[in-house]
Amino acid sequence: MDKQTLLENITKQFPDDVTDTTVVKSNRVTADIKSESIVKITEYLFNILQLRFIIASAYHTKEGIEILYHFSDDESGNIINIHVVLPVEDPQIETLANMIPGANWIEREMHEILGITFKNHPEPEKLISEGNWAEGVYPYRKNFKS
Amino acid sequence: MTKTKIIPVGPYHPLQEEPELFKLYCEGETVKDIKWETGYNHRGIEKLSESKSFDQVFFLVERICGICSTSHPFAFANAMEEIGDIEIPNRAKYIRSIVGELERLHSHYLWVGLAGHFLGYNTVWMWAWKYREPVLDLFEILTGNRNSYAMFKIGGVRRDINEEQIKIVRKTMSDLKKKNDLLTGAVMDDPVIHARTKGVGILTRQDVMSYAAVGPTARASGWEIDIRRDDPYAAYDMVDWNVITAEEGDVFAKAQVRLLENYESIKIIEQCLDGLEKEPEGDTEVKVKEVPEGIGTGRAEAPRGEVFHFVKTDGTNSPVRHKIRAPSYVNIATFKKACVGQTISDATISLAAVDPCYCCTERLAFAYDYGTRKKLFDGNQLVELSQKKTEEIKKNM
Numbered sequence: 001m002d003k004q005t006l007l008e009n010i011t012k013q014f015p016d017d018v019t020d021t022t023v024v025k026s027n028r029v030t031a032d033i034k035s036e037s038i039v040k041i042t043e044y045l046f047n048i049l050q051l052r053f054i055i056a057s058a059y060h061t062k063e064g065i066e067i068l069y070h071f072s073d074d075e076s077g078n079i080i081n082i083h084v085v086l087p088v089e090d091p092q093i094e095t096l097a098n099m100i101p102g103a104n105w106i107e108r109e110m111h112e113i114l115g116i117t118f119k120n121h122p123e124p125e126k127l128i129s130e131g132n133w134a135e136g137v138y139p140y141r142k143n144f145k146s
Numbered sequence: 147m148t149k150t151k152i153i154p155v156g157p158y159h160p161l162q163e164e165p166e167l168f169k170l171y172c173e174g175e176t177v178k179d180i181k182w183e184t185g186y187n188h189r190g191i192e193k194l195s196e197s198k199s200f201d202q203v204f205f206l207v208e209r210i211c212g213i214c215s216t217s218h219p220f221a222f223a224n225a226m227e228e229i230g231d232i233e234i235p236n237r238a239k240y241i242r243s244i245v246g247e248l249e250r251l252h253s254h255y256l257w258v259g260l261a262g263h264f265l266g267y268n269t270v271w272m273w274a275w276k277y278r279e280p281v282l283d284l285f286e287i288l289t290g291n292r293n294s295y296a297m298f299k300i301g302g303v304r305r306d307i308n309e310e311q312i313k314i315v316r317k318t319m320s321d322l323k324k325k326n327d328l329l330t331g332a333v334m335d336d337p338v339i340h341a342r343t344k345g346v347g348i349l350t351r352q353d354v355m356s357y358a359a360v361g362p363t364a365r366a367s368g369w370e371i372d373i374r375r376d377d378p379y380a381a382y383d384m385v386d387w388n389v390i391t392a393e394e395g396d397v398f399a400k401a402q403v404r405l406l407e408n409y410e411s412i413k414i415i416e417q418c419l420d421g422l423e424k425e426p427e428g429d430t431e432v433k434v435k436e437v438p439e440g441i442g443t444g445r446a447e448a449p450r451g452e453v454f455h456f457v458k459t460d461g462t463n464s465p466v467r468h469k470i471r472a473p474s475y476v477n478i479a480t481f482k483k484a485c486v487g488q489t490i491s492d493a494t495i496s497l498a499a500v501d502p503c504y505c506c507t508e509r510l511a512f513a514y515d516y517g518t519r520k521k522l523f524d525g526n527q528l529v530e531l532s533q534k535k536t537e538e539i540k541k542n543m
Contacts, residue, residue: 050355057456059467101356102358102359128184
């Protein structure tokens with residue numbers, strides 16, 4: 001599926017959930033979505049379009065805590081980034097790990113480094129910081145002082 | 147009632163490059179569940195990267211993994227060149243692909259050798275590692291180092307490959323083909339290896355898709371994905387080669403995919419050498435003065451699968467955010483499917499089958515009774531257990 005069709009399909013399927021779409025480069029596209037719509041949009045991408053979940057990247061900006069969920073369409077070589085922004089005071093989003101077991105680790109990691117809460121996560125235990133880091137200290141937030 | 151015993155593999159164990167602890171929950175000889183603990187060696191590389199200049203980041207990411215040390219610079223270069231919309235010269239593309247494929251060769255030989263050792267088939271181990279040596283020698287000739295090659299930079303490569311070196315690489319590749327025939331035959335035609343690896347540690351296509359597994363782990367379960375073909379970079383769309391897959395999803399299928407991929411790597415290297423000869427010598431880079439603000443998602447097919455780098459820049463000379471996903475991060479999670487239901491003696495090879503990198507530091511690995519805390523096996527005894535099973539199969543044949 002070419003990148004334009006991919007974006008049109010998502011916008012047509014979820015007109016109220018997708019707030020903006022951008023073609024980043026020749027085979028890279030980004031769709032900005034409302035954070036509460038993450039599960040149904042992922043269900044469409046992962047189960048219906050059968051895109052591969054690569055990973056998610058989270059970072060702290062002045063807009064809040066942002067997450068980019070990267071999906072790969074291996075037939076066309078496109079990467080689609082699903083972009084959500086969460087408020088820094090209480091960053092919460094529904095988990096994808098019940099649908100995609102491959103998202104289990106990265107969500108736990110994002111919780112530890114940036115303090116994002118993934119609701120209904122099947123295994124909300126620490127992944128990388130067990131016994132090593134102080135509670136409530138998130139080293140990848142911009143206000144973190146080492 | 148059968149007692150559940152926990153067999154910890156790790157945190158330091160020759161199966162793993164980084165320290166990680168896998169707890170096998172066993173009833174009798176059968177593995178019933180697996181849990182893991184990571185973070186023993188969290189180096190904070192993503193955070194560290196934010197304090198480095200783009201040129202320094204190449205040397206940093208090269209040290210993420212010792213075995214596939216060029217895959218991370220490869221993916222990072224792809225991400226940065228995507229942000230800057232930079233097209234590199236053909237000569238640089240060929241050199242990048244040659245280094246990438248030499249790395250795949252030595253990494254696959256390393257895996258085949260270690261898999262042979264875990265099965266108690268030390269001839270395969272000795273052969274594979276002997277054939278790996280000329281590849282490492284080539285690295286020394288081309289890059290000055292057997293590992294951590296420092297070949298990549300934004301806009302091209304740091305060193306050219308001259309005519310004399312092209313001849314040496316050609317000769318080594320031609321010798322390697324014969325050796326690869328020998329090794330592939332030794333593994334694929336051996337009834338004992340068939341008995342130990344066929345039907346062991348099976349991952350179905352659905353398993354690898356749901357765990358988002360990549361590389362030979364995914365391809366051995368019939369999922370035909372390869373970034374070199376699907377999202378071509380460097381010279382991979384300028385040469386002719388095939389994606390190798392198998393349907394069975396067991397340990398044997400993973401070995402088969404890696405052994406046959408070696409032939410494809412040799413094919414790619416030879417065609418890249420042909421390409422190099424047609425390009426003007428010295429044309430190895432374009433000068434890049436600055437990288438604009440933006441986001442880049444670069445990926446490269448490492449020996450273990452897709453390496454993914456996400457970079458966010460703000461117009462300065464350091465990343466604002468640099469997310470790195472190595473293939474083992476998604477492949478290791480498939481242990482939950484591959485190991486459960488196996489016997490303890492097959493668990494070693496099932497864990498090793500996804501090639502989760504290796505560590506030279508074996509410090510602690512023992513099995514203990516969960517109730518009495520009495521020691522049952524240590525790490526070497528687990529390997530011995532696996533080797534003993536092979537001996538028994540040999541005797542009964």
